[in-house]
């Protein structure tokens with residue numbers, strides 16, 4: 001829960017609200033058949049987060065955009081604003097920490 005100041009008044013909002021208010025949705029570079037991508041998709045669904053799914057070519061050298069964004073060719077890759085992550089464990093830990101239930 002986060003307090004936001006809007007028009008001189010404080011409102012309580014959740015981190016999910018903050019996510020949906022951002023100008024750009026998160027992007028997930030993804031392959032349907034990839035089990036690591038599935039783990040990330042499951043986490044995004046569990047947290048109710050909206051994201052843009054970008055299907056990458058299955059032939060690794062054709063993944064030009066993945067390389068431009070992350071400096072390597074494997075998926076999943078998550079882009080959340082300035083944050084770029086290219087490992088499913090790191091992505092899941094990041095999503096839990098940033099958007100998961102606060103204790």
Ligand SMILES: N[C@@H](CCC(=O)N[C@@H](CS)C(=O)NCC(=O)O)C(=O)O
Nearest residue numbers: 034035036060073074075076087088
């Ligand atoms: N992040 C995983 C690897 C991710 C991975 O291997 N992704 C596969 C899809 S499931 C991939 O992009 N493979 C492309 C290729 O090997 O050409 C790990 O560290 O073990």
